Amino acid sequence: MKNLVCVGSLLFFVSFISGCGPKESDIDRIQWFTMGTIAAVQSTDSDTLPKARDVSQTIYEAIEKRFSAWNDASELAVVNASAGNGKPCAVSDEFFTLATNAWAFCRASDGAFNPLVGSIMKVWGFNGAKTVLHLPTSEALEQAVALADWHKVVWTNQTVLLPDPGMKLDFGAIAKGYAVDVVFEKLRSAGYTNLLVDLGGNLRATGEAAPRRGGWRVGIRDPFKKYGILATFLLKPGEATATSGNYERFVTIEGQRYAHIMDARHAMPVRGMAGVTVVAPTALLADGLSTTLFVLGPNAGAKLLKNYPGCDAVWIPDASGKVILLATANMAKRINPIGKTDFTLSVVNP
Ligand code: AMP
Ligand code: MG
Numbered sequence: 621m622k623n624l625v626c627v628g629s630l631l632f633f634v635s636f637i638s639g640c641g642p643k644e645s646d647i648d649r650i651q652w653f654t655m656g657t658i659a660a661v662q663s664t665d666s667d668t669l670p671k672a673r674d675v676s677q678t679i680y681e682a683i684e685k686r687f688s689a690w691n692d693a694s695e696l697a698v699v700n701a702s703a704g705n706g707k708p709c710a711v712s713d714e715f716f717t718l719a720t721n722a723w724a725f726c727r728a729s730d731g732a733f734n735p736l737v738g739s740i741m742k743v744w745g746f747n748g749a750k751t752v753l754h755l756p757t758s759e760a761l762e763q764a765v766a767l768a769d770w771h772k773v774v775w776t777n778q779t780v781l782l783p784d785p786g787m788k789l790d791f792g793a794i795a796k797g798y799a800v801d802v803v804f805e806k807l808r809s810a811g812y813t814n815l816l817v818d819l820g821g822n823l824r825a826t827g828e829a830a831p832r833r834g835g836w837r838v839g840i841r842d843p844f845k846k847y848g849i850l851a852t853f854l855l856k857p858g859e860a861t862a863t864s865g866n867y868e869r870f871v872t873i874e875g876q877r878y879a880h881i882m883d884a885r886h887a888m889p890v891r892g893m894a895g896v897t898v899v900a901p902t903a904l905l906a907d908g909l910s911t912t913l914f915v916l917g918p919n920a921g922a923k924l925l926k927n928y929p930g931c932d933a934v935w936i937p938d939a940s941g942k943v944i945l946l947a948t949a950n951m952a953k954r955i956n957p958i959g960k961t962d963f964t965l966s967v968v969n970p
Contacts, residue, residue, distance in 0.1 A: 647829060654680045655796060656690075657820030664814060664830065672812060676803045680819070683802070686714060687795045689738065689747040696789060700738065704785025711780055718791055718798055719775065725794070725908040726770055729924060733912040734884035738788025739767035743887060745871045746880055747790070752873055756887070764887040793881075796822045797862055797907025804860075804903065824860040824903045835859070840955070842943070843867050843894035843936055850936075850943060850961050853954040855899070862906035864914040865895040866938060881914050890915055894938035899951065900931040909933065918946045922970040935968070 648666035650673045651658050659680060661672040688694040695715055702709035711719070722735035738747070743764045745752035756764070767786050774781040782789070796819045803817050804824045814827035816836050825836045835856040839849035843865055855861055866879035878889040896914045900906035909931055913921035918935045925931055925948060932951035937944055943963035947955060952967045 651818075652677070655684045655688075655799065655819065657796070658818075659820070660816075660818040662816040662818070663812075668812060668815070672807055672815060675806055675810070676817065679803050679806065680799055683714075683795060683799045686712065687718065687791050689741075689790055689792060696791065699780060699782070700788045703782035703787040706781075706783075708774070708776065708779035708781045710778060716775070716777055718794065719780065719789070721798070721904060721908065722791060722794055723770070723775070725912055728927065729912045729916060731770060731884060732915040732920075733793065733908060734768055734770055734882075735789055735791060735793075736768040736770045736773065736787060737793075737882050737884050738790035739786055740764045740882045740884055740887045741790055741792075741880070742788065744878060744882075744889065745873070746869070747792075752871060755873055761887040765885065768884045768887070793864075793911035794904055794908045796820055797860070797903040797905070800824050800860065800903035800907075822860070822862045822903050822907050823855060825855055825857065827857050839958075840897050840934065840936075840945075841865070841895065842961070843938075844943065849958065850945070850963055851955045851957050853899070853951075853956065859899060859901065860903035860906040861897060861899050862903065862910040863895055863897045864910040866890075866893060867895075881911060883915055892938050893917065893935065895936040896921075896933060898931060898933045899954075900928070905931060918968040922948055922968040926970050 646664050647662055648669055649660050649662040650669045651660035654677060661669055661676060663669055686695045689696060691697060695712060699709050699711060725733040726735060741747045742749040743756045743760050767784060772783050800817055800819050800822045807815060808826050812826060816823060816825040823838060828834055829836045835854045837852050838855050838861060839852045842848040842850045864881055869880040870877045881890050883890050893914050896910050898906045898910040900909060913933050916924060921933060925933060932948045934945050934947040934951050945963050945965045946968045947965060949967050952965055955965060
């Protein structure tokens with residue numbers, strides 16, 4: 621499969637939809653598994669791809685080593701293990717940088733984005749926690765809410781203090797976007813042009829997929845089908861996109877599926893939303909916002925986006941019947957339906 625590729629089950633790159641672009645066979649893609657997902661680099665200049673892959677993978681490995689919620693030796697795990705011991709825990713500059721970004725999303729969204737979501741993930745059986753057979757009790761949920769009180773965390777630029785035992789940082793909502801930006805900057809400054817970087821559907825591109833195309837055409841996945849896209853939009857040079865979906869990771873408890881994005885105010889998985897795709901000037905912004913907007917939903921989400929210039933979003937509610945796309949005005953203008961896809965597109969005004 622060379623050119624229409626399912627990336628991390630989130631977004632599809634679709635270069636076959638083109639007025640004047642290269643033929644399907646002109647764009648090459650190398651993909652591999654890393655950071656728990658599929659990574660890829662794509663370009664019409666296939667000779668450059670092996671090196672781009674190596675550069676990317678070195679960066680992904682280093683970032684995973686620091687921020688993995690699964691690896692007991694990661695810096696994140698060491699910090700989380702210090703919770704409740706009363707002593708500030710030393711953190712690296714990179715850790716502090718990512719945490720600063722996480723706290724910015726958290727404050728901006730009044731805790732809809734919550735980097736202390738780790739204890740809630742555990743209660744629901746995510747991130748390597750024991751499989752949960754029965755719904756968590758109200759006491760367990762209350763305790764998880766208390767452990768997600770991000771106001772209590774004390775940061776200096778070299779240390780963090782997690783005051784309560786059991787508090788857990790989790791940067792799963794932004795680490796991949798951050799990683800894509802690091803790779804993007806590295807490859808761009810090394811002279812790569814017309815290259816698409818993809819980490820599990822977190823995409824950022826230099827240049828364009830073909831002369832005069834004006835960017836890279838990407839597809840919004842149909843969250844109700846295993847494969848298939850609903851629509852496409854053009855990712856302009858330098859722009860990034862990310863998708864949060866309820867179909868990516870989930871647990872099944874007592875016959876019901878619960879997805880991995882939490883409303884930390886109630887320690888409950890968000891219901892009613894199938895997917896949110898964000899376009900932003902950086903992959904970190906796209907990733908952080910896609911999770912935040914998944915929790916907030918379209919009305920509060922569109923209001924929040926007023927504070928983020930250059931960022932737009934489309935929400936797909938989890939409902940039966942005809943698929944509904946709710947998009948900010950700019951996003952609605954960019955969305956192109958494809959083939960026989962059948963959905964309703966409405967604009968959400970802030
Ligand atoms: P994404 O796929 O980028 O939306 O990130 C989802 C991941 O972010 C989850 O697997 C958790 O690790 C983490 N997460 C879940 N809920 C939240 C939340 N409300 N705020 C911040 N991170 C979250
Ligand atoms: Mg995210």
